[in-house]
Amino acid sequence: MLKKIIFTLFISAVSAVVAVNFYIKASLKETEARLWRMQQAVSDYNNNAAYPYNTGQIPVVFTGSPARYGNNSWDDDFTKSNSGFIEAAKIANPTVVNIAAMRLESGSNTNPFGELFGDKGADWFGYNAPYKADAGLSNGSGVIVSTDGYIVTNYHVIEGSNQIQVTLYDKRTFTATLIGSDPSTDIALLRINASALPAIQYGNSDELEVGEWVLAVGNPFNLASTVTAGIVSAKGRNINILKEESAIEAFIQTDAAVNQGNSGGALVNLRGELVGINTAIATPSGSYAGYSFAVPVNIAGKVIDDLKIYGFVQRAYLGINTRDITPDIATQLKLKDMNGVYVEFVAEGGAGAEAGLKKDDIITEVNGYKVISVPEFKEKVGRFRPGDVIGITYLRKGQMAYTKMALKNAAKTTKPAGTPKQDLEKLLGAQFQELTPAEMNSLGTRNGIKVTHLTENGLLRTATSMKVGFIVLKVNNENIDNIEDFYNIIQKVPKGDGVMLDGIYPNEKHKKLYAFSMK
Incomplete structure (x- = not known):
């Protein structure tokens, strides 16, 4: 019995040795075959040959050189495309700034020593401070445009x-003056007292293509000079976020990562141009979830120019009501597609009526x-102001037509709108800013x-020696609390009568007087 057991174990051991030896030889042959195929593949790749390699599932066909380290077309193309991102970031980064907007409010802390020392108004160790430095803080980004x-x-x-x-x-900090703002487009224009700044160049948002690469540059979560990349996902997007009656929403939609603090920052193309x-x-969470939206530069640029020149936006009106084309409208008017806008009302005496537009035009x-x-x-x-003339192409009863339209303001005239304040600003050639409690x-x-600003041809420059930074305390002996005053x-000063400005310069002890005659 023992002999049978030993014999059985011996036979099993021999069989195992033979099987392992056979498996090793088979594996070596398969490995040699694979090595040969790999060598052949590399040889074919090096010779720019098309080499089909059957994986047993889907044939993969290589045409031309594969990705390799060293000089080859794929590596060159990758480097070139990557350098486009790098160069665009280098151009845009220095033009993007961090903005901290604060609401400083009067303090109400009580000086506990006021009763004792008979001076309730004194500023003792911060008590009864004239302002609260942290009363409302908003952080965002901005772009230097000049x-x-x-x-x-x-x-x-x-x-x-x-x-x-x-x-x-470069980490320098300035206090900015608000030149003007436009809630209808969510654009504001600031100015700082600095020169020789790096300014961004405008691109053309009309030429942006869906699928084109763009970079978002800003300061999300106060992380300075952050650059993210994405593509243009859509154009002309309306997300109903602006509540103004004359709101313009035709956002560029991208998938570049944008978060809190990016607002006001730059969206640039790979040439580093502002788009x-x-x-x-x-x-749904308050942080980036795949969709971000930007005001096109072609509308932002016009708003910027208006705020510079007028202090507010010159809004042009067509005197028509429009709506998107619906399937019912398309069926009723026998339209081939639903591209365009439907004219549902034309106001008498408006720009649209004078240009010949009618209800049901497309x-x-x-x-x-x-x-x-x-x-x-x-x-x-x-993008246009009252007085500008634009060309309108429209469809009427199946026939294409063209007309020119002279745009009007809300008062139905073609003159740019103005205000007495703006007329005075132009006459004086000056811009002002109200003092903060800290100042x-x-x-x-x-x-x-x-x-904050003096123009060369204004009265304050030509008739006086006033400099930027002067603090106006009184006009004709009346205290000035704000710009409206x-x-x-x-x-109220008649033409030809005199105006006396009483004030001071920071860091100077003596008051200054400037006099001039109204024109």
Whole structure:
């Protein structure tokens, strides 16, 4: 019995040795075969040959050289495309700034030693401080659009603030003046007292293609100079985020990562040109969820120019009501497609009526650019001012037609709108900013406005020796608490009568007087 067991174990051991030996030899042969195929493949690749390799599932055909380290076309193309991102970031980064907008409010802390020392108004170790430094803070981004200090951002970044701090790429910090804002497009224009700044170049948002690479540059979560990449996902997007009656929403939609703090930052193409102002994200969580939206530069640029020149946006009106084409409208008018905007009402005496537009017309182009929706149409028209003439292509009863339209303002005239304040600003050649509580405290005054800009041909430059930075405390011996006070007093001065400005310069002890005659 023992002999049988030993014999069985011996036979099993021999069989195992033979099987292992056979498996090793078979494996070596298969390995040799694989090595040969790999060598042959590499040889074919090096010779730029097309080599089909059957994986047993789907044939993979290589045409030309594969990805390798060293000099080859794939590596060169990758390097070139990557360098486009790098160069665009290098161009855009220095032009994007961080913005901290604050609402400084009067303090109400009580000095516990006031009763004892008989001076309740004294500032003892911060008690009864004239302002609260942290009473409302909004952080966002901005883009330098001119070398002399103009910066564009979103209106919602600075809304309600009375002090705006701007930190440049090189870490310098400035207090900014609000030149003007436009809630209808969510654009605001600031200015800082600086020169020789790196300014971004405008691109053309009309030429952006869906699928084109773009970079978003800003300061999300206060992470300075953050660059993210994505593609243009859609154009002319209306997300109903702006609540103004004349709101223009035709956003560029991208999948570049944008978060809180990116608002007001730059959306640039791979040439480093500004194509949009990052404005909003669509998210259920408050953070980036795949969709971000930017105001096209072609509309932002017009708003910037208006704010520079007029202090507000010159809005052009067509005197028509439009809506997107629905299937019912398309069926009723026997339209081939639903591209364009439907004219449902034409106001008498408006620009549309004078251009010959009628109800049931379908507008298809503005100045040669196709429009397929109302947001796109509004964005195209929003680039123009009263008095500008635009070309309208439209469809009427199956026939294409073309007309020219002279745009009008809300008063149905073709003159750009103006205000008495703007007329005075132009006459005086000056821009002003109200003092913050901190500035009042530093100057030892409770009122006054600051001169932030002087033009060469204005009265204050030609008739006086006033310099930027002058603090106007009184006009004709009346205290000035704010800009409105200043203009209300100046407006009452008849032509030819004298105006006396009483004030100070920061860091100077003596008061200054400037006199001139109204024209």
